[in-house]
Amino acid sequence: MSASEPVRVRLFSVLKERTGQSEILLDAGDVDSVGAALSALGRTYPVIADYRRWIRPAVNRAYADEDTLLKSGDELALITPVSGG
Amino acid sequence: MTCTTAGATSDGDRFLPSPYASPSNHSLTLLPLSDPEKRRYGRQVLLPEVGIEGQERLQASRVLIVGAGGLGSPLALYLAAAGVGHISLVDDDVVDESNLHRQPLHGTADVGRSKLDSALERLKDLNPHISVTTHAARFTSENAMGLLQGHDVIADGTDNFQTRYLVNDASVLSGVPNVHASVFRFEGQVSVFGAPGGPCYRCLYPEPPPPGLVPSCAEGGVLGVLPGTVGTLQATEVLKLLLGIGTPLIGRLLLYDALSANFDTVSIQRDPGCPLCGDQPSIDKLIDYDAFCGLEAVPEMTVVELNDRQARDTAPYLLDVREPEELQLASIGGTLIPLGELSSRLHELNRDEELVVYCRTGVRSAQAVRLLQDHGFGRAQNLKGGLRAWSLEIDPEIPIY
Numbered sequence A: 001m002s003a004s005e006p007v008r009v010r011l012f013s014v015l016k017e018r019t020g021q022s023e024i025l026l027d028a029g030d031v032d033s034v035g036a037a038l039s040a041l042g043r044t045y046p047v048i049a050d051y052r053r054w055i056r057p058a059v060n061r062a063y064a065d066e067d068t069l070l071k072s073g074d075e076l077a078l079i080t081p082v083s084g085g
Numbered sequence B: 001m002t003c004t005t006a007g008a009t010s011d012g013d014r015f016l017p018s019p020y021a022s023p024s025n026h027s028l029t030l031l032p033l034s035d036p037e038k039r040r041y042g043r044q045v046l047l048p049e050v051g052i053e054g055q056e057r058l059q060a061s062r063v064l065i066v067g068a069g070g071l072g073s074p075l076a077l078y079l080a081a082a083g084v085g086h087i088s089l090v091d092d093d094v095v096d097e098s099n100l101h102r103q104p105l106h107g108t109a110d111v112g113r114s115k116l117d118s119a120l121e122r123l124k125d126l127n128p129h130i131s132v133t134t135h136a137a138r139f140t141s142e143n144a145m146g147l148l149q150g151h152d153v154i155a156d157g158t159d160n161f162q163t164r165y166l167v168n169d170a171s172v173l174s175g176v177p178n179v180h181a182s183v184f185r186f187e188g189q190v191s192v193f194g195a196p197g198g199p200c201y202r203c204l205y206p207e208p209p210p211p212g213l214v215p216s217c218a219e220g221g222v223l224g225v226l227p228g229t230v231g232t233l234q235a236t237e238v239l240k241l242l243l244g245i246g247t248p249l250i251g252r253l254l255l256y257d258a259l260s261a262n263f264d265t266v267s268i269q270r271d272p273g274c275p276l277c278g279d280q281p282s283i284d285k286l287i288d289y290d291a292f293c294g295l296e297a298v299p300e301m302t303v304v305e306l307n308d309r310q311a312r313d314t315a316p317y318l319l320d321v322r323e324p325e326e327l328q329l330a331s332i333g334g335t336l337i338p339l340g341e342l343s344s345r346l347h348e349l350n351r352d353e354e355l356v357v358y359c360r361t362g363v364r365s366a367q368a369v370r371l372l373q374d375h376g377f378g379r380a381q382n383l384k385g386g387l388r389a390w391s392l393e394i395d396p397e398i399p400i401y
C-alpha cells in the first residue's frame, strides 16, 4: 500500500464514450496540476488531447482550471458540453 | 403579496429572499383561483411552500420554452399541468416518427404535423386554464430578444450548440434567467444560468466545440426516457424560480448518469473574465450565430462524383469514421476508423493518397477532414451529405438511419 492515494479522474459524456473509461487513476506524484493531468491523459487517450480546449475540469466538485493544483486523493472530473435536447 | 390562507401561514421563509426574482413577475397582480382551478391544483396548493398564493403566482407567470422536442416535451407538459399561466413555445420542426420515442408531447397521429400544432392541442387538453402561445420559427439573433420579452424564465430545450449560446446570451442581456438542460446518450446536465450573481453558460463553457466534435442525438443516440428525466428536473427548476422556493441550481451544474444511476453536482462560479456576464463584457449584443459557427469549409466530393470515379476505376481511398455499431446498419465500404480513434490511428493511413471520408450525414467526416488536414493529409476530402446523400441520390438500397 502506498501512503499516497491516486488522483481519481472521472470522465463524462463524450470523453467517457470515446475513451471507454468512466474512471482513471493517476499517480499523484506524476501529476501536480490539472494541466499536467490532462497532458498525461492526452498521451494515453488522444481524444482527450483533441477535446482539451473544450473540457471543463472540476476538482473535488468545484470548478477548476488548468493551473489548479492536484494533490493525493483529489477527484478530477472532466466535463464537456453536450447539446442534445 | 399579503395573501394568506389556512395551511399557508406566512412563516417568513416560505419565499426565499430570492436574488433572482424576476422583475416582470413580482409586480403582477395575482388573480384569485376559480373553483375548477382550486380542484385541479388542490394537491399542489396543499404544499405550504406553494399554497394559494404560490399557485396564483404560477398562474401569473410567463415561461418561454425554446424547442418542443425531447426536453420541450416534459417541460411543456409539466409546466402546463402545474398551472404556469402563460407558456410560449418556439419551434420550427415537424413531428417525425423517430421523435416519438422521446417526445411524448406528440403522438403517432401527429407525424408530419407541425410540432407546435400538435403541442398546442395536447396542452390545451391537458390544461384549459392556461394560455399557450406558439411561434413557428427558429430562435435566431434577429427574433430572440423580441421572443424573450415579457417572460419570467426561459427554458432551453434546444438541440444544438448555436441556439444554446444564443439562448444564454439573450438571457444575460435581458436579465431573464435561463434554466438549462442538455442530454447525450445516457447523461444529462442541468443548471440555472443568467440569474443575478450567478454564472452563465459561457462562464462554464467559454466557446462552443466545433460542429462534429460532439455528436448530436441524431448521431450519438439517446435513451428515450433520458430527456424525460432531465426535462422534468429542468421543469422543477423553472417552478422553483417562479415560486421562489428551495435552492435553485444557480452556481451548480447537475450531472445525471442514467446507467450508473448517479447524480453529481459541481459548483461553478461567475467568471469575472466572462465576455458576456463578466466585469468587462465584450459581448453587448446578440452574435450572428451563422458567422459565429462559420467554419473554414473543407474540400468536398459529391456522391455523384464518387460514384463516377468508382465506375471509372479511379476510386479514391474511402474512410468511414462512424462507430462500429453503425456499420451493421448501412455501409458503402471503405476502412472503418471511428472519429474518436482517428488521431491515434493516423499511421494506418497514407498522407499522399487521395482520401474521401464519410459518415452518416457528413458532419463527423468534416471534422475528420479538418483533423487530417492538421496532420498533413493534404488530399483528404469530405463526402458531402454522407451516406444519407448516397442513399437519396445513388443507391436507395442503402438504408437511411
Ligand SMILES: [Zn+2]
Pocket (backbone or CB within 6 Å): B199, B200, B201, B202, B203, B204, B270, B271, B274, B275, B276, B277, B278
Ligand atoms: Zn458568464
